[in-house]
Amino acid sequence: MSHNYFVYILTNKNKTVLYTGVTNDLEVRLKQYVGNRENKFAFTFKYNCHYLIFFERHQFIEHAIEREKEIKGWTRKKKNELIEIVNPNWRFLNEEIIER
Template sequence: MNEYYTYITCNSSKFTFYIGVTNNLNKRLSQHYEDSIKEKKSFAGKYNCYNLIYFEVFQNVDQAIAREKQLKKWSRAKKENLIRLKNPNLEFLSL
């Protein structure tokens, strides 16, 4: 059974959030980190958003994508409130 993740990463100061979808969270986080060191072409790379602070798991890719789109429309305050429900201190998560 496949798993898909809608996730939020941030930079070390927790100032900038990045929201994405993947079916391999560890690999995707590594890609964000590599992009921040090397090319800095993507948003996550340019703003060093490779620290995981929140994720949700879905069995259906369409649900994960829909959730990503929903979260991207939210205000920063609403996103922070969501994150704090599972991660009250906005700690960096490790897998």
């Protein structure tokens, strides 16, 4: 059975803050961040961090969690380099994921 788990990186409008997370439904998670009215996700709410700039899919949750922890431990420079491999212009990818 194939599953989808995503490790993702969000940023704010000015691209000064990075947040790394993991989810099994990227579309739903992005909608939660954008519609965050109850401060449910404190860090992302505080820094207005809901613009998707990087994601990768994993079949197993254990691999996704391991990768999330790995990326969270990286320096900002190394995270920037990862993002720029797949998204060199740091385009916001939300509209590609969220169905209207």
